[in-house]
Amino acid sequence: MELSLETLPIPDGLRDQYYAAGIRSLYPPQITCVDEGLFLGRNLIISIPTASGKTLVAEMAMHHHIASGGKCLYVVPLKALASEKYDDFSGKGVKIGIATGDFDRKDELLGRSDIIVATSEKVDSLLRNRTGWISSITLLVIDEMHLIGDEGRGATLEMVIATMRNRNQNLQVIGLSATIGNPKELAGWLSAGLVQSDWRPVDLREGVYYKGSIRFDGSKREVASLKKDADTNLCLDTIQEGGQALVFVSSRRNAEGAAKRIASALGLEEPALNRIADQILENDESGVAQALALCIKKGAAFHHAGLSRDARKLVEEGFRKGTIRVIASTPTLAAGLNLPARRVIINSLHRFVPGEGQVAIPVREYRQMAGRAGRPGLDPYGEAVLIGKSESAVKELFREFICAPAEEIDSQCAKKSVLLSRILALVASNEATDNDAILSFFSGSFYAFRHRNLSYLTRICTRVTRELEEMGMVVDLGSRIEATVFGELTSKLYLDPRSSVMIQTAFHERETVTPFGILHLLCATPDMFRLFLRSADEELIEHVIEEQGEEILIGEGEHLFSWLGYDDFYQAIKTAIVLQDWIGEVSVEMIAERYSIGPGDIHGLVDGIGWLVHGARELCRREMPAHLQIIADLELRIRHGVKEELLPLIRLRGIGRVRARSLFNSGYTTPGEIRDAGVEKIARIVGQKTAESIIQEIQNKEIGKRSGNQSGNLESGEKREKKKRPRYDGKVNDETRLDRGDASTRRKSGQQRILDF
DNA sequence: CCGTAACCGTTGTAGACAGCATGTC
DNA sequence: CTACAACGGTTACGG
Structure with missing residues (x-):
């Protein structure tokens, strides 16, 4: 069977592009997609091998939608895949946008694109923040949809699909999946047509x-x-x-x-x-x-x-x-x-x-x-x-x-660990505001479709809701469940509720915190990716516990944090040590060698701790303003990988890790000293242009300060010891505080000895 | 004397999403 | 607290 491109309802421009690329007719599975209602707005599950033309099918459908005024969202599991698809779709006469954690324009601005390529987590986050354009999406494409069965991230994807469908009744959904054991169930869930084939363009x-x-x-x-x-x-x-x-x-x-x-x-x-x-x-x-x-x-x-x-x-x-x-x-x-x-x-x-x-x-x-x-x-x-x-x-x-058949995939959303953040997100974004609404939301999930009997899910949902209440994330007002300020913040920051509680509890109980203490705390949260322990690390960890044990904010096997295992605690120490090296200006090469890890791992850790520390800072701003300054400083140090002494310099525009270090080593340790030195001397270190612009910047900020405008966040270097009081504009909401557990049992938690691995 | 094989106990084990506000050498 | 392979150290053997 042949099907010429001429007969397809796609814009002429796209057709010409295909011709230019040598595409004359469709592959057999692609024809089936058309027959199954690709252009009629019907939902589709396309379960065919890699490289047999799934992307082309999705692209045609997207252009079809755009031509009639629609907007498309293409969801991928990896950032690298997002940029790959962005390139694939670009240059074909429609506007493409890309939305991932580390590369996005202003969320609202993104709405001007015809096709938005995004990771599932980013979409989840956009849904939580009620970003406007999300509701004008007419076509949702899910790449690698079988990842719904993935233990770690499957639930997010499932919830994204369910929420999008919930919000927009006329949404067309196209799921692209690898071969799985139960494609019919997936199709059944979405009332979708199923296209299944083993056909490949290459034998x-x-x-x-x-x-x-x-x-x-x-x-x-x-x-x-x-x-x-x-x-x-x-x-x-x-x-x-x-x-x-x-x-x-x-x-x-x-x-x-x-x-x-x-x-x-x-x-x-x-x-x-x-x-x-x-x-x-x-x-x-x-x-x-x-x-x-x-x-x-x-x-x-x-x-x-x-x-x-x-x-x-x-x-x-x-x-x-x-x-x-x-x-x-x-x-x-x-x-x-x-x-x-x-x-x-x-x-x-x-x-x-x-x-x-x-x-x-x-x-x-x-x-x-x-x-x-x-x-x-x-x-x-x-x-x-x-x-x-x-x-x-x-x-x-x-x-x-x-010769074996592929496994069936199953929903991952009925687990306590994922329900905690799922239910919080539902409540915080007003998707569901009472127990019935929560359950009714889940009745539209893949889980509900597979497991007709929802009694287990019902039980676990009420338990999780109660737990969220104990955590101070939500309040149950009987007729209505509401998110607290703390809960809403947690959801919007995309933090695991357990991480939030750990951060809040640890900070709340301490008079003083140190960078290492914070690093260890954050490394111990379920949101952080930790390094493996090796037997060679034992000595190092023992040594650090001896030296810096007092700084550690949470104890191993903390009864409050049942999810924090014995190994996690020590892994967190190791990971924190590596990050301490990073903010101690140890070179990547040196760190890599010291801990036998690669540059990619270091990047991953720095990246992960970077957004966690940002989350922690936002939590602190609301809940524990006394610690705000130190954590804000830490955030900056992590971003640039610098020691504390470079902080005043790194805040200048145009000055990064390297320039800040050379300025400091040449004796210019504060913006004030730089200004006094004058353009000429500074230019010898950072070049004429940067020197001019930073001195200009310093003078501007000082004028701003003198006129009583405190908004310039340049910390005047000559008064370092007189730490600026952290600005805090609201009152602490008592309801959101966690006043539970016996603090004294945890105080000295940093001191326990390491026994063996 | 050296190279190799065979054996044995020890050791280490994949991946990477999210916030936010802009600018390194 | 699972199981496997690669690695390092040792010994035995043969040229």
């Missing part, structure tokens, strides 16, 4: 390698055994016939190890490869970057979250251009960007789960990796190859993965 062969050959279903392919390791031989084989290979492994160490092995087996020498290697080392001299550069020189690379953003990009680009022949990667690449290769080699189908050990990965994830095989239009076929260790293992791999 995919799945097989298992064992003793020198790949066994496919029915056929066999010999692979020359030039080297010892199976994955190396498989790579050499592919490269030899002109393809590229992607090797999936389960740990970073394995990724680096495999890349090294394969690189030396390849032994390429090309100027293009050397250029990439040089670029890697340009802004990043850490150990990982050096190892990576060495591998890339010979044609292979590794990829994992420890790499810096730049390094990751360079690897991805290099592979896409064909310069880099092999990437050995952790699952970062499996779920993320679209980076196909002719052959995908899957080294291990296990993953470590704390508490369970090595666990087999879900079939769905195997499919996701295998689906990366075969570049449409470039490769004659794609191959996914598993590695068998014995005759019986080969059979098992076929049975358990290649």
Whole structure:
């Protein structure tokens, strides 16, 4: 069956673009989408393999909506994916906007775009803040919709869909999903048409390698055994016939190890490869970057979250251009960007789960990796190859993965930990303001669709609501549940209620807090990503507890914070130590080496603590103004990675980490001293232009101050010890305070000894 | 004397969303 | 508190 683009109700401009790109007709599954009512406003679940044209379907539907005055929201799970889609959709005659945590215009301004690409969390946040344009969305596209079943973030996605549907009755929803076990249920939930197909534009062969050959279903392919390791031989084989290979492994160490092995087996020498290697080392001299550069020189690379953003990009680009022949990667690449290769080699189908050990990965994830095989239009076929260790293992791999059906996905929203913030969000945004409304909201969820019996959900909802009340987040007025100021703030700041309570309790009980204490507290919250403990860390942690134990604000196994485990507490110490180094101006390279982590990890930690400390500051402003100044200072120090002494300088526009440090070292430690020194002397350190503008700025601020206008937040350097009183404009709402628990039992909590790991 | 294989106990284990207000070298 | 593989250290063996 052929379907020409001519007959489709899409704008002519878009059609021309498609023609120019060589698209003449639709793929079979795309035709089914049209038949199922894509252009008739019908909801659709499209469950087809990766790279079989889902994006195109969504794009056509979006342009169709825009042409008749509609507005579209495209939801993705990763920020990297958001920019990828932004690029895909750009330049086709409609306005595209991008909304993610670290890259957004003013929320309201975003409403002028025709298509808004956003992460699910960002949409959640926009819904909580009742952003105006959200209600004018006519088409909602959910990319990777199967992530509804994801333990960590699935509930957010589910709630976003439910809330959007709740607010807008005429909304069309298109869900793009990988192959899952129960697509019919997903479609049933949304009363959607289901498009399901295994069709791929490039043929995919799945097989298992064992003793020198790949066994496919029915056929066999010999692979020359030039080297010892199976994955190396498989790579050499592919490269030899002109393809590229992607090797999936389960740990970073394995990724680096495999890349090294394969690189030396390849032994390429090309100027293009050397250029990439040089670029890697340009802004990043850490150990990982050096190892990576060495591998890339010979044609292979590794990829994992420890790499810096730049390094990751360079690897991805290099592979896409064909310069880099092999990437050995952790699952970062499996779920993320679209980076196909002719052959995908899957080294291990296990993953470590704390508490369970090595666990087999879900079939769905195997499919996701295998689906990366075969570049449409470039490769004659794609191959996914598993590695068998014995005759019986080969059979098992076929049975358990290649021939196995994908798992069913289930709703994740009926768990206490997610319901806490979900219900708070419902109440705080006036989505639901009493128990019945809360339940009725959840009756529109995927959970309710799957589990007809809602008695469990009902019970847990009332329990969670009561808990929120105990936390001081909501008040139950009988007829109506209302969010307290504290609760509303928590919801809008996008903090986990448990984090908020931890922050509030810890600050409330203390006269003095130190940066390290705050860092540890924030690292211990459920919102923070923590570093693993290694046995080598024991000594360091013990030492820090001895030195700085008094500063710690919360105790291990704190009875108030039942969610704070024993390990979490020590992980938080380690993580806080790393961040303390960061604000102590220890270089990234040094930190990386000291704790055997990569620049990417450091970035991730700094980023995470950065928004948490901002949240903490906003909480402090309302609840505990006495600590406001110290936390505001800490926020600035984290953002720039500087010591306290640079604070007065870093506040100047045009002065960052490096310039502030060189000014300070040259003896100019305050804005006052800089002004007195004059443009000429300062220009020698920071250049003429910056010198002029900062001195101008200093003078402006001083005039502002003299005239009694306190709004200039420049802290006059010569009076550092006379700390400015934190400004606080409201009264503390007593209802929002937490006055529970026996404070004295917790006071000295920082002192306990570390026992063993 | 050295290299290798074989063995054994020890060690470490993936990922990255959100707020906010603007500007580094 | 799970299970697996890679690593480091040691020993045994063979050239």
